[in-house]
Amino acid sequence: MKQVILLGAPGSGKGTQAKLMVSELNFNHLSTGDLLRAEVAKKSDLGNRISDLINSGALVDDDTVLELLRVNIDLANGQYIFDGFPRNIEQAKALDKEVLGSAESKALYFDLDLSIIKERIINRRSCRDCGNIYNLLISAPGKDGVCDSCGGEVYQRRDDNAEVVENRLNVFKSTIDPVLEYYRGKGILTSLDASLSPDDVSTQIHDILG
Ligand SMILES: [Zn+2]
Numbered sequence: 001m002k003q004v005i006l007l008g009a010p011g012s013g014k015g016t017q018a019k020l021m022v023s024e025l026n027f028n029h030l031s032t033g034d035l036l037r038a039e040v041a042k043k044s045d046l047g048n049r050i051s052d053l054i055n056s057g058a059l060v061d062d063d064t065v066l067e068l069l070r071v072n073i074d075l076a077n078g079q080y081i082f083d084g085f086p087r088n089i090e091q092a093k094a095l096d097k098e099v100l101g102s103a104e105s106k107a108l109y110f111d112l113d114l115s116i117i118k119e120r121i122i123n124r125r126s127c128r129d130c131g132n133i134y135n136l137l138i139s140a141p142g143k144d145g146v147c148d149s150c151g152g153e154v155y156q157r158r159d160d161n162a163e164v165v166e167n168r169l170n171v172f173k174s175t176i177d178p179v180l181e182y183y184r185g186k187g188i189l190t191s192l193d194a195s196l197s198p199d200d201v202s203t204q205i206h207d208i209l210g
Pocket of ligand 1: 151
């Protein structure tokens with residue numbers, strides 16, 4: 001079993017590749033946002049605590065996220081994609097200590113020039129119904145505003161505008177370097193050329209994990 005940590009700026013193509021890894025390589029995709037919502041819906045003790053945190057306006061702290069990961073994964077019997085966690089060096093160390101332990105793991109960094117990322121995000125649209133992702137420059141839907149796969153509404157997320165994106169990318173840059181350094185030091189980091197087409201990036205991932 002191989003556990004994979006995906007690292008890359010928003011807009012680097014991580015989400016697209018995570019989907020392919022699920023369908024082609026039999027991975028389970030761990031998105032902390034989805035896990036949080038599912039746990040709250042379960043009304044478990046943990047879910048109720050999370051719900052209290054969210055209702056009080058607090059951020060969900062790292063310890064809670066780590067607990068959430070622990071109760072939702074079975075490393076001995078499944079391969080998981082960690083996506084969106086860790087975001088900083090403290091979280092990377094805690095993930096090792098609290099969750100991954102001695103499990104075989106790899107970190108994949110979606111390396112891409114930040115100016116390209118900015119252009120990608122600003123042109124990103126997604127389907128409200130099935131979540132399909134489009135890019136107006138390279139993969140626009142056939143009919144303007146309509147999803148090719150399900151006919152749903154294709155829209156732009158409100159935070160995908162130039163100013164918000166610029167901010168997000170600056171924060172990303174300052175926190176990702178120590179994380180990359182950490183995984184490089186452990187000898188488990190591979191950088192992907194994320195400027196290539198989704199097919200070519202997927203081929204790189206198959207080679208690395210195959
Ligand atoms: Zn759709």
